[in-house]
Amino acid sequence: MNSGYAVPAVALVVLATVLVGAFGLRISRTTSDFYVASRTVGPRLNAAAISGEYLSAASFLGIAGLVLVQGPDMLWYPVGYTAGYLVLLLFVAAPLRRSGAYTLPDFAEARLASQAVRRLAGAFVVGVGWLYLLPQLQGAGLTLTAVLTGAPDWLGGVIVAVVVTAIVAAGGMRSITFVQAFQYWLKLTALLVPALFLVLAWQRDGAPSHAFDEPAAFREQRVVRVEDGLDLRLEEPLTVTVHGTVDGRVHRGTELRLPAGTHHIDGGTRLTFAEGTEVPAAGRGVDDALSPSRAESREERPLYATYGLILATFFGTMGLPHVVVRFYTSPHGVAARRTTVAVLGLIGAFYLLPPVYGALGRLYAPELTLTGNADAAVLLLPDRVIGGAGGDLLGALVAGGAFAAFLSTASGLTMAVAGVLTQDVLPSRGVRHFRLGTVLAMAVPLGASILVGGLPVADAVGLAFAVSASSFCPLLVLGIWWRRLTPPGAAAGMLVGGGSAFLAVAATMAGYPGEGPWHALLAWPALWSVPLGFLTMVLVSLATPGRVPPGTASVLARFHLPEELRSEVSA
Amino acid sequence: MSGFLAGLLVAVLPLLAAGFWLGRRTARPTSLAGLGTPVEHATFATLHTASLATPPLRAGLTEETARKAARKLRSLLGTDALCLTDHDRVLVWDGVGAHHRTEIMERLAGPLDSGRGEAFPLTCDTPDCTVRWAVVAPLTVDDRVHGALVACAPRESAVLVRAAGEVARWVSVQLELADLDQSRTRLIEAEIRALRAQISPHFIFNSLAVIASFVRTDPERARELLLEFADFTRYSFRRHGDFTTLADELHAIDHYLALVRARFGDRLSVTLQIAPEVLPVALPFLCLQPLVENAVKHGLEGKSDQCHIQITAQDAGAEALVVIEDDGAGMDPGLLRRILAREVSPTGGIGLSNVDDRLRQVYGDDYGLVIETAAGAGMKITVRLPKYQPGVHSAGRLTPK
Numbered sequence: 019m020n021s022g023y024a025v026p027a028v029a030l031v032v033l034a035t036v037l038v039g040a041f042g043l044r045i046s047r048t049t050s051d052f053y054v055a056s057r058t059v060g061p062r063l064n065a066a067a068i069s070g071e072y073l074s075a076a077s078f079l080g081i082a083g084l085v086l087v088q089g090p091d092m093l094w095y096p097v098g099y100t101a102g103y104l105v106l107l108l109f110v111a112a113p114l115r116r117s118g119a120y121t122l123p124d125f126a127e128a129r130l131a132s133q134a135v136r137r138l139a140g141a142f143v144v145g146v147g148w149l150y151l152l153p154q155l156q157g158a159g160l161t162l163t164a165v166l167t168g169a170p171d172w173l174g175g176v177i178v179a180v181v182v183t184a185i186v187a188a189g190g191m192r193s194i195t196f197v198q199a200f201q202y203w204l205k206l207t208a209l210l211v212p213a214l215f216l217v218l219a220w221q222r223d224g225a226p227s228h229a230f231d232e233p234a235a236f237r238e239q240r241v242v243r244v245e246d247g248l249d250l251r252l253e254e255p256l257t258v259t260v261h262g263t264v265d266g267r268v269h270r271g272t273e274l275r276l277p278a279g280t281h282h283i284d285g286g287t288r289l290t291f292a293e294g295t296e297v298p299a300a301g302r303g304v305d306d307a308l309s310p311s312r313a314e315s316r317e318e319r320p321l322y323a324t325y326g327l328i329l330a331t332f333f334g335t336m337g338l339p340h341v342v343v344r345f346y347t348s349p350h351g352v353a354a355r356r357t358t359v360a361v362l363g364l365i366g367a368f369y370l371l372p373p374v375y376g377a378l379g380r381l382y383a384p385e386l387t388l389t390g391n392a393d394a395a396v397l398l399l400p401d402r403v404i405g406g407a408g409g410d411l412l413g414a415l416v417a418g419g420a421f422a423a424f425l426s427t428a429s430g431l432t433m434a435v436a437g438v439l440t441q442d443v444l445p446s447r448g449v450r451h452f453r454l455g456t457v458l459a460m461a462v463p464l465g466a467s468i469l470v471g472g473l474p475v476a477d478a479v480g481l482a483f484a485v486s487a488s489s490f491c492p493l494l495v496l497g498i499w500w501r502r503l504t505p506p507g508a509a510a511g512m513l514v515g516g517g518s519a520f521l522a523v524a525a526t527m528a529g530y531p532g533e534g535p536w537h538a539l540l541a542w543p544a545l546w547s548v549p550l551g552f553l554t555m556v557l558v559s560l561a562t563p564g565r566v567p568p569g570t571a572s573v574l575a576r577f578h579l580p581e582e583l584r585s586e587v588s589a
Numbered sequence: 590m591s592g593f594l595a596g597l598l599v600a601v602l603p604l605l606a607a608g609f610w611l612g613r614r615t616a617r618p619t620s621l622a623g624l625g626t627p628v629e630h631a632t633f634a635t636l637h638t639a640s641l642a643t644p645p646l647r648a649g650l651t652e653e654t655a656r657k658a659a660r661k662l663r664s665l666l667g668t669d670a671l672c673l674t675d676h677d678r679v680l681v682w683d684g685v686g687a688h689h690r691t692e693i694m695e696r697l698a699g700p701l702d703s704g705r706g707e708a709f710p711l712t713c714d715t716p717d718c719t720v721r722w723a724v725v726a727p728l729t730v731d732d733r734v735h736g737a738l739v740a741c742a743p744r745e746s747a748v749l750v751r752a753a754g755e756v757a758r759w760v761s762v763q764l765e766l767a768d769l770d771q772s773r774t775r776l777i778e779a780e781i782r783a784l785r786a787q788i789s790p791h792f793i794f795n796s797l798a799v800i801a802s803f804v805r806t807d808p809e810r811a812r813e814l815l816l817e818f819a820d821f822t823r824y825s826f827r828r829h830g831d832f833t834t835l836a837d838e839l840h841a842i843d844h845y846l847a848l849v850r851a852r853f854g855d856r857l858s859v860t861l862q863i864a865p866e867v868l869p870v871a872l873p874f875l876c877l878q879p880l881v882e883n884a885v886k887h888g889l890e891g892k893s894d895q896c897h898i899q900i901t902a903q904d905a906g907a908e909a910l911v912v913i914e915d916d917g918a919g920m921d922p923g924l925l926r927r928i929l930a931r932e933v934s935p936t937g938g939i940g941l942s943n944v945d946d947r948l949r950q951v952y953g954d955d956y957g958l959v960i961e962t963a964a965g966a967g968m969k970i971t972v973r974l975p976k977y978q979p980g981v982h983s984a985g986r987l988t989p990k
Contacts, residue, residue, distance in 0.1 A: 058836055059865045118871060118983075120907055120976040127979055141606075194904060195866055346976060347866045349836065437906045452906060564652055576982065 023414035031418040058349040065360030070202030074427035075157025076479035083392035085376025096369035102335025107358040112351035113498045113577035129497040132505035140442035147435035151463035153478035158424045187456040201426040208419020209371040212412040242385040262287025297384040326542025334483030337490025340430030435459035481523040488547035489516025507559025515551015519543045646763040659683035670741040686720030726757030834983045836868040862901040867909035871983040888917030909974045916967040
């Protein structure tokens with residue numbers, strides 16, 4: 019890709035974000051404009067803002083990468099990411115808004131009147147936020163490596179971290195809603211326009227569709243450079259030209275016929291594949307224990323993994339800290355509900371696009387499965403398929419959109435995490451402490467992203483969803499719909515459900531236990547941890563009937579009655 | 590390998606946090622262990638146990654607080670069983686022999702009535718039950734009996750009677766303090782109600798005078814102004830709920846400014862800059878309008894030419910930041926400080942001190958008004974409003990959709 023176009027595009031996105039943030043405020047100079055200036059945020063604007071904040075690196079890059087590597091099974095990701103809002107709409111949106119809570123800890127306090135549960139919820143907000151920030155920073159590193167060949171992996175993460183920390187610590191955006199809404203339309207454009215050109219090019223190419231159901235194959239002779247060491251698993255013998263080390267032997271441009279079985283290829287080796295060769299299945303080398311394990315367990319137990327994913331994404335959306343705070347902007351419960359419907363439409367439209375990139379990637383860039391850079395498919399395709407100045411321009415547009423994705427999601431998450439750190443963790447309040455909280459909120463995931471390295475972006479986000487679904491979903495759903503919930507029950511449910519999901523995530527990230535049924539259970543924890551969280555919360559609440567907070571009836575009435583009735587009730 | 594390390598780190602972090610928390614919870618003042626004689630150690634231990642039982646009792650005598658305090662009280666007395674009751678039932682039974690509940694309640698009528706302690710044997714069918722004697726010590730607050738502390742033992746003991754009496758007296762003191770806390774809360778609530786802002790009589794008078802002046806020359810304008818006046822008074826006189834939303838408060842300010850502009854015409858200009866995110870924030874009713882009124886007064890005071898007022902509301906994380914600024918006469922900071930401390934009564938209108946008091950009472954002392962001013966340099970008032978505060982909920986919507 020030509021960095022001469024992409025770097026200005028990324029810079030332009032950052033600049034536009036700051037400008038919209040600084041000047042997007044409605045200012046009125048005469049009192050007759052008063053109503054205009056003090057008009058609340060409408061459902062459509064707020065929905066665009068929520069979508070802008072929600073569509074992260076996982077959506078922009080990760081889904082296409084997964085579809086490229088593993089085929090149409092991965093379409094459950096966009097479905098799950100969207101359907102989470104359906105659950106949110108049905109069970110949570112309006113009552114959450116009527117509760118008056120700004121953050122999830124606020125909700126815990128409003129419903130259960132307990133400082134202990136509030137602090138516990140705060141701890142989980144920080145945990146989920148950090149887990150979710152991690153893939154954003156990794157995605158940024160990936161984008162920068164694709165744009166600027168030779169840039170180190172961590173540079174992009176550091177750039178996004180510094181920009182976001184600076185924006186948030188300087189007092190945030192003056193009009194965050196407009197910024198996020200702008201980011202949504204930017205991301206949609208950045209995917210839609212190149213996608214149209216790509217589909218046109220594909221049509222002109224004779225609309226080949228063989229790669230959609232068969233294993234991907236090279237359509238022309240192609241040189242693949244293996245960045246990290248990997249293991250090739252061959253079902254059939256493969257003929258390939260090698261510059262580098264295969265199975266411990268150095269080759270210099272010799273044509274090798276590799277027999278069926280597993281072959282280890284060292285990092286830095288160049289393989290030249292002939293036209294029509296099937297892309298072999300790759301596992302990462304033993305020195306990098308991270309990324310292949312989840313994919314393998316998905317191959318071993320596809321049904322279990324799929325249901326684990328569905329459960330995590332369906333119930334995890336409502337517990338994402340940066341999504342919840344945006345509902346506060348809606349003036350009332352009904353508007354919150356309308357907003358959620360609009361969000362469903364907006365992100366539904368967006369999620370039509372990444373699978374297109376994934377499918378075209380299988381056709382035109384199948385070697386990405388080998389290099390372990392499948393997440394870069396969206397960024398590389400315009401250059402690969404269209405090429406020339408047009409390809410460079412479209413590539414720059416995509417890179418700009420990808421950066422918008424990191425910026426908006428990362429700044430929303432950082433705001434949420436820093437807010438909780440300042441309010442509930444750090445000793446005293448004040449602006450200085452908010453800055454400290456911001457730095458802390460960003461420093462931990464940045465350090466982790468440099469340490470952890472290559473977990474596939476969409477997978478890492480899936481883990482954050484699993485923890486959120488096991489801790490906050492029971493708290494919100496039972497808190498809103500069950501009057502016998504008690505503070506000890508809520509605390510126990512969050513600890514057992516969310517805690518076990520968190521431990522499973524940690525074990526998976528550490529590459530333990532590696533394979534087998536246990537690994538599948540730990541890599542897709544939502545299927546058991548969400549019911550476990552609900553069950554613990556219900557049982558402990560039933561066991562402590564004396565601890566139902568007084569005033570539960572009036573709190574629930576406020577959650578469920580429309581605001582118009584409230585004045586008549588309280589009068 | 591780095592992945593393994595990172596995962597390990599992720600796994601160990603929560604464990605460390607949990608350990609830290611547990612350590613904080615169970616920390617005892619062990620540093621004193623090396624000091625003093627065994628008798629003094631016993632005294633320290635007793636005082637520590639007593640101090641642990643204090644916090645729950647400070648919230649009054651309920652089932653929950655009794656449950657939290659009973660175990661500590663029992664270890665203070667060293668008995669097999671201890672129970673706390675109110676007038677009608679056993680609130681908590683800590684220790685063995687809970688089957689004596691009903692019997693104890695029947696025998697308590699006398700002591701609860703007279704307010705005097707008593708010890709009596711219990712009848713029990715279970716042969717190995719260690720609860721044979723009960724020592725009753727009433728809990729009294731202001732000479733009224735609130736309940737009783739009952740300590741049970743295998744045999745009669747004069748020491749236990751004495752000890753139970755002393756512990757009951759100590760508990761009674763805690764309950765008296767709880768009573769005091771309650772009356773303080775009630776006082777604050779009453780004060781908030783008394784402080785509920787009223788619109789100034791001057792304003793009503795001035796507005797009606799202005800409207801009257803338009804009735805002949807411009808009847809349509811007069812009609813509009815009357816409607817504005819009606820809207821504003823409807824908002825100010827409403828009776829339900831102590832809280833409103835920023836959007837509603839801004840609309841009230843709009844009505845107010847329309848009336849003021851009718852009086853002062855072009856001399857007054859207003860700029861408004863509102864982040865739409867903060868419009869749903871709940872806040873005490875009529876706590877910004879007096880600040881605007883104050884800005885108008887200061888801005889036009891003693892100056893014949895223009896006055897400019899700027900109102901901004903910004904989003905600041907978990908808070909909304911409202912700033913009201915005028916370029917008028919300003920004020921001597923020393924005088925302002927005395928006004929806010931209620932040493933000098935302000936001249937007319939609803940004082941800033943009223944708003945300041947109410948904000949502090951609702952949100953805590955961190956959230957008082959911040960005023961920057963000097964004589965001749967205008968005035969800038971900053972209000973911080975938390976987006977969420979327990980107990981602060983705006984009443985129903987008044988603004989039409």
